[in-house]
Amino acid sequence: MSTPILQARNVTKTYPGVKALDNVNLTLAGGEIHALLGENGAGKSTLIKYLTGVHTADSGSLLISGAEQTFSNPSESTEAGVGVVHQERNVIREFTVAENIVLSRTPKKFGFIDWKKVNSEASRCLAMLDFDIDPSTPISKLSSAQIQLVEIARALYTDTKVLLLDEPTASISDAEAAKLFKVIHRLKDDGAAILFVSHKLDEVYAHCDTVTVLRDGKTVLSDAALADHPHDEIVNIMVGRSLASLVTPERSVNTAVDPVLELRNVTTTAGHGGISLDVRPGEILGLYGLVGAGRTELAHAILGRERITEGELLVNGKPAKIRSVKDALHDYGIGYVTESRKEEGVFLDANITRNIAATTWGKLAGPLGVVKVSDERALVEKYVQELGIRISSQDQLAGQLSGGNQQKVSLAKWLAADPKILIIDEPTIGIDVRTKRSFYELIWGLADQGLAILLISSDLAEMITLADRIAVMDSFTLAGTVENTRHYDSMSQDVIRLIHAKAPSH
Amino acid sequence: MSNETSPAGAAKRRQGIDFKRYLTSPQFFLVLIIVVLVGIIGSAKPNAFNGAFVIAPLLTSVAIFTIVGLAQMMVLSIGQMNIAVGNMAAFGAMFTGLAFDLWKMPFIAGLLVGLVAGALIGALTGWIIAKTGVNSFIVTLAMSFALLGLIPTVYTTLSPGSAFTAKPEGMEFLGRGTFLDVCMAGYCGPAAIPVMVVPVLLVVLLVGGLYSKTKLGREILLTGANIKAAELSAIPTNKRVVLVHAISGALAAFAGILLATSTGSFTPAIGNEFMLQSFLGPILGGTLLAGGYISVTGTFLGITLALLIRRGLELFGAGIEMLNVFLGLILLVALSAERIRTVRRRKPAELPSETPPDQPADRQALSSGATA
DSSP: OOOOSEEEEEEEEEETTEEEEEEEEEEEOTTEEEEEEOOTTSSHHHHHHHHTTSSOOSEEEEEETTEEEOOSSHHHHHHTTEEEEOSSOOSOTTSBHHHHHTGGGOOEETTEEOHHHHHHHHHHHHHHTTOOOOTTSBGGGSOHHHHHHHHHHHHHHTTOSEEEEESTTTTSOHHHHHHHHHHHHHHHHTTOEEEEEOSOHHHHHHHOSEEEEEETTEEEEEEEEGGGSOHHHHHHHHHTSOOOOOOOOOOOOOTTSOOSEEEEEEEETTSOOSEEEEEOTTOEEEEEEOTTSSHHHHHHHHTTSSOEEEEEEEETTEEOOOOSHHHHHHHHOEEEEOSOIIIIIOOTTSBHHHHHHTTTHHHHOOGGGBOOHHHHHHHHHHHHHHHTOOOSOTTSBGGGSOHHHHHHHHHHHHHHTOOSEEEEESTTTTOOHHHHHHHHHHHHHHHHTTOEEEEEESOHHHHHHHOSEEEEEETTEEEEEEEOOOOHHHHHHHHHHHHHHHOTTO | OOSOOOOHHHHHSOHHHHHHHHHHSHHHHHHHHHHHHHHHHHHHSGGGGOIIIIIHHHHHHHHHHHHHHHHHHHHHTTTOOOTTHHHHHHHHHHHHHHHHHTSOOOHHHHHHHHHHHHHHHHHHHHHHHHHHOOOHHHHHHHHHHHHHHHHHHHHHHHOTTSSBOOOOTTHHHHHHOBGGGOEETTEEOOTTSBTTHHHHHHHHHHHHHHHHHBHHHHHHHHHHHOHHHHHTTTOOHHHHHHHHHHHHHHHHHHHHHHHHHHHTSBOTTTTTTHHHHHHHHHHHTTOOTTSSOOOHHHHHHHHHHHHHHHHHHHHTTOOHHHHHHHHHHHHHHHHHHHHHHHHHHHHHHHSOSOOOTTSOOSOOTTSSOSOO
16 A cells, blocks of 8 residues: 555544544545544544644644645645535535636636636536536536535545545435446546545445544544445444344334325426325325435425415315415424424524424413413423433523434424424434434334324435335426335335336436 | 523523523623723712703613614514614604694504504515515615605695694603602602603513513514524414514604604604614624524613713713714624624534533523513
């Protein structure tokens, strides 16, 4: 092995009361995809922030191509050849693709921006990724996955030797992920060192060469060859104890019961055409599709945020008129656990009480709309216990919780509203193995209590684990619905065949 | 007075932490400055605190401007602003003046007419903001210009001297009366306390109660914290926006009417001084411009401080220009303080997921948040 491109040695970072990183070591070599694994809160993001100069460490050293470096801000790390693609998209949406790519070092001529060079440089970077897009396209027209590629192109523009990818596949579909991996492998072949953070172990095994595992801020497995450590062992190392394998419960849905939620040939203002589906009480209907297939938009149509222009929406067999989430909940008992928890699911600057009680004040309010704080607290406490949400007190702000706990707060808010139908949109994005399992068990439990659940996910394995039936969507139409046999291989073939039958271009 | 109307959980928290939080709160800081200022003014000008001639007018201004501050605070609580607060005050006062002068209405009825007019103009503003999604700054700025033109036109058309001067019974009592006029069994109250303080205190308590106790107040704060998440949590955010602007308009009108009753006539100039002052109180008192956190007590204290400084400078003979320079500086300091607070508030969110259980939340937005 040649000299490693990036070496972090004994990095320690302390926040008041917490050791976020405790003597962490990491070595990235050129031509290698290195997986960085760990549960939520293990210190992965903190480490990336250190490597990119967002945070400084209390102690430890960083060597780039053998030379010691200290970054006090992100532009210094960019200068040194460390590129990063964060989990959340990090672009200027008002700018074009080209402007975003050259942002850190915009080509100039006589003090003015050299537009010709901006476009040619951007095209060069995009070509390296085989990404066929006009550099003058505004970012706002791009999908999340496309923006991610723009961010990688931006990293290439600054002669990146080390590329850090923080959960790049968390919010894109499998097909888009496949494209992304092609790009990553190409960069690897060109000699770049790549750090890959993901909660999806399958893709880690499929694409990574080496692995580092963090737990509670410590390196519990350092720069090991992935091939030497099988899947179960890695999970045990991450969790710190052995985790029994997940057992899917026997699920049976009473098909004699009439559906509570039914869509008949629905056309919407969002662009859906001829969609028919139904969910029964106690059933988990999966809504699978690629990102951009129109699944979230369909949920929004049910909730009245998009209008249904043709066809019928029936709740309990009767036509439903829903104009807002409020109507959906109060008139029809429909709840909606949103896709992006930070932006839509929780109030980051509000405390736990207010976050969870938000849907229940109508019920709790007495004369003059006065809500008794003790009632509110008691109700919230019940759901905190039931869902096992880890908080120090109800006064804690939601923004201070881990992603998994925030997601539970978002779910708790809806359970507290006591809905009959629950739409759950991408519940486990960016959530670690253990928390994911507790979510699965929760969702099964809810279905057993008779809730009708419409589950939106672009994680096929999750779909096959959870759903009773899977409705497959493609470009705003329904490609078909399949019974879930829970045989991963045959199911995934069925589902993928449905998508392809519908749109051969994919 | 202060806001820790906070619930069971907070009460259970260790005394030490609550104490520390209290000492570091902007409200406590304001009380401290006010006490120091009163001390300085009192020792330099011993006759500065003459009840009838200094304290009573000061308290009248504090009462009026507290309402002005609350009118702005309501809108700030949803992360918006009301540039037209002064013009809405003039609008409401104009209707009360009309009611007295032209329609010969009794005092209470005329007062209600003005409040309703203020609420309606506020509701209209809120409705435009909610429906069009245009930034509240622009909508209220436009509203401000429209009213700026409309109000003097109405006055000049309907009254010869561009003022309504009818004084129905009760107006003098509310506007200029002090407790000296309130006598019971031969004993009269102090001349230092204006009668106006009573209704104003009532309104302050109502607004505090709205935020700390009711469903509506909670929903308004969540709308301010994150309007999209609020809408997706089954909160009718558009209605809340309209409601908040309506209350803001009614409060502005109330302040305008109080000012008119204290000066004795209704003129188009009422509310001219309101806009800048309206921001001063809430911001000094810890209300966040971004929405989601308010402090009624803080608004009152902020206004008190601003007016105390103004009165103090007057006593030392500083000119009006100097006063304005001073108020500008105070606002700048207050805004910087808010920026620092916002940054501090966000910080814990950057911590690696598990905040240690015994680390107190830096600030309790939305929790005990609303102050009564």
